[in-house]
Amino acid sequence: MPFLDAxxxxxxxxxxxKLKSFFTLLGVMIGVTFLIAVVSIVGGMSRYMSDELVGKIMAINSFEVRQRPNINIGDNSEEHQRELRRRPRIEEADVAPIVAALEPDIRYAAVGIGSLNAESKYQLKPKATRVFTVTPDYFDIKRMAPVKxxxxxxxxxxxxxxxxxxxxDVAKYYFNGLEPLGRELIVKGLPYTVVGVMETQGSAFGQSFDQFIVAPxxxxxxxxxxxxxxxxSIIIQVPGQRSMVSTMENVREVMRIxxxxxxxxxxxxxxxxxxSALEFWNKIKSYLVxxxxxxxxxxxVVGAIVIMNIMLVAVAERTREIGIRKALGAKRRDIMSQFLVESATLSTLGAALGVATGFAFAKVISMLSPLPAAVELWSVLVGISIGAGVGVIAGVYPASRASRLDPITALRQE
Amino acid sequence: MSYETVEAPLGMTAERQAVVAEAGQAPGKDWVIVTRGIKREYDMGGEVVRALRGVDLAIMRNEYVAIMGPSGSGKSTLMNTIGCLDTPNAGEYWLNGQQVSTMTDDALARVRNKEIGFVFQTFNLLPRATALHNVELPLVYAGVSSDERKRRAREALTRVNLEDRMDHRPNELSGGQRQRVAIARALVNNPSILLADEPTGNLDSSTSEEIMRVFETLADQGQTVIMVTHEPDIAAHARRVVVLRDGVIASDDRKSSFVEKLGILAPTLK
Incomplete structure (x- = not known):
C-alpha cells in the first residue's frame, strides 16, 4: 500500500x-511537552545569561584584568573566596606596562569602582551610588552613549x-523631573557638574544597571x-581580526612579572x-539538558507502552478486517505497515500536540517569571522525530502480530 | 492459456495428463483450476481431522460450478484451498498454470489479489469504508494509482447497478446491495475466478434470486464462477455441480445430468 494511502x-x-486516540497519545504528548518546555527554559536562561547578564557586564571582544572575577557563578567555597581575597589588587601602576605590551590598535580602559553617597539640592536624602572613574576609551569599549x-x-x-x-536612575532620583544637565551632584562636599545622561542599560535579576555615576x-x-x-580593572578590547588568546597571553606575562x-x-x-564568566553556567546547563x-x-517510555497495548487491542478488535484485507491480497508487509503507520501517526500526533503545549508552557513561564523562554528549532525537530520513533517502536510487535494472522482464522472471527 | 501450453510448464505426469485430458472434453478451452490428490489435515487438539483426502478437480475457463456437500464434507477447506487462503498438506494445485501449493504467503497474497475474487456469506465489507472504498481495496494492494482505482471501482459498481450508492457505508445498504458491493469488489481486479462462499446464506429468497441473477449474467459474460453452497436450489443455477463427501468428490455432473439426479440427492444434502 502506498505510504500516503497508509x-x-x-x-x-x-x-x-477521537477520545480513545487522545488518551492513547497522552503519554507521548506529556513527554514531548516536558522536553520542549525544559529545553526552551534552559535555552532561555542560557540566552539570558550570555546576552543580558554577562553581556551587560562584559564588553564585546574584550577581557578584563582583575583581582578576582566579578561574575562568579562557580566555586563559592570559603577556601576559594579566601584565596581570591588574598590576591594583590590591581594598581594604577600596572596600566602602563600592560599598555606597553599591547599592539597599538588595541584599546583599553582603566576602571575604578566605588560606592559613595551623593546628594543634590533637590534630593537631600543621600543614597549609595556606584561611582566609576574611567580612562577615555571606556565609553567606546562599553558601547555606552549619552541620550542627553x-x-x-x-x-x-x-x-x-x-x-x-x-x-x-540617578537622574531620576536626584533631579526628580528637572533637567539634570548643568546641575550639580554633591559627593563628600564637592560639587560635580552633570554633562551627560547615559542611555538606559537595562536590568538583570531585578537589579538595575542604570544607577551609576561616571567621572574621568x-x-x-x-x-x-x-x-x-x-x-x-583594566578592560582590554581586542579588534576582531586580532587574536584574543595571544593578547591575553601577553598581558598575563606582564602581570606575572x-x-x-x-x-x-x-x-x-x-x-x-x-x-570564562559563562563557563560554570555552561556546565550547569549541560546537566539541566x-x-x-x-x-x-x-x-x-510510558507513552510507548500505552500505545503498544492499545495497538494490541486494536489488532484483536480488527482481526476480521485484517482477514478481509488479506483475502483481498494484502501481503504481510501491507498489514505490518498499516499498523506501524497507524501507531507512528498516533504517536507523531501526540508529539505535535506536545510541541504545542510545550510552547505554551514555556510562554506561560516566560510571562510569569523573568526567564525568557526561547523555543529552539532543534528541540521541535527532535520532539517530533522522537514521537515518530516511539510510535514505530511501540507498533512493531502489534503490527507483526497482525501481519502473521492466518487469513482463514481471521475471517472466521466475529 | 490452452491445454497444450499448460502441459509443458506444469511438468505433468502421464497420469495427470490423463485426468486433465478426461476433464478437458471441450478442446480449445483454458484450464483455470487443476488439482491433483489434494490432502488437507488439521491437528485439532491432538486429534487429526482429515478434511480433504485426495481431491482431483479440473475447472475450465468460463465454467459456472457449484461445490456442494453436507457440513464436514470438506467443502469449506476445498474452497479455502482454491481461494489460496490455505495450502494443501499433499497434492498439487495449479491455478491458471501456476503451481500454487508450494507458494509462500506473500506469493499467495499476490495470487489472491490478481486471480481470485471472493464473495462471502457475511459480505465481509469494511464497515467504516464507503462502498466505493471497499471496492477500491483490492486495487490498493495491486498498487494501482488513486485515480485509476476510483475509475475502475466506479465501473465495477456500475456493473452491479449500484452507481447511485457509491458513497454509502455498508450499514446504509440492504443485504442484497451489500452483496452486490462485495461482487463488485470481487470483480474489480478482473480475477480469473469468482469464488463465492454461500453467497445467499444471509439473504432472503427474493434477494437470493437477485444475486443469483447477477452470477448468471457474469457467467454468461464469460466469468468463471465457483460457488460453495449447501442449498440445492441455489446450486441448481450452476452449470456443473461437484458434490463432496468425507473429503473426496462423490459426484461431478454437468447440468443436464445433474438436474435429473437432483431429486435423488436433495434429501441427503439437507
Missing part, C-alpha cells in the same frame, strides 16, 4: 475514535575637571573611589572573558 487510512482510523548632553572632553580628562555623566579617572572622585593608587610569580605558581589575578531529556524519556 497515512490517510491511519488518520481516518484515529479520527473515528555629552561625554568628557580630552581637556576634562587631562585636568581632572569636576564633571560627571550619570545613569537614568583624573577627577577628585578618583581618590575616593581608588585610594592608594588601586583600581578595579609584576607580581613576581615563579613558573610553578598559579596566577594571582584574573583575566576575565565573557566565556541531560535532566531535561532524561525525565521526558520516562514519559515517552
Amino acid at each position: 497515512i490517510r487510512l491511519a488518520l481516518q482510523t484515529i479520527w473515528v475514535q 548632553g555629552r561625554l568628557f572632553s580630552p581637556q576634562e580628562y587631562e585636568h581632572g575637571s569636576n564633571v560627571i555623566v550619570i545613569g537614568q 579617572h583624573t577627577s577628585p572622585l578618583n581618590r575616593l573611589v581608588n585610594p592608594h593608587g588601586l583600581i578595579n 609584576r607580581h613576581h610569580l615563579r613558573p610553578n605558581q598559579k596566577d594571582n589575578f584574573e583575566l576575565q572573558t565573557s566565556d 541531560i535532566a531535561g531529556v532524561a525525565l521526558p524519556a520516562i514519559g515517552l
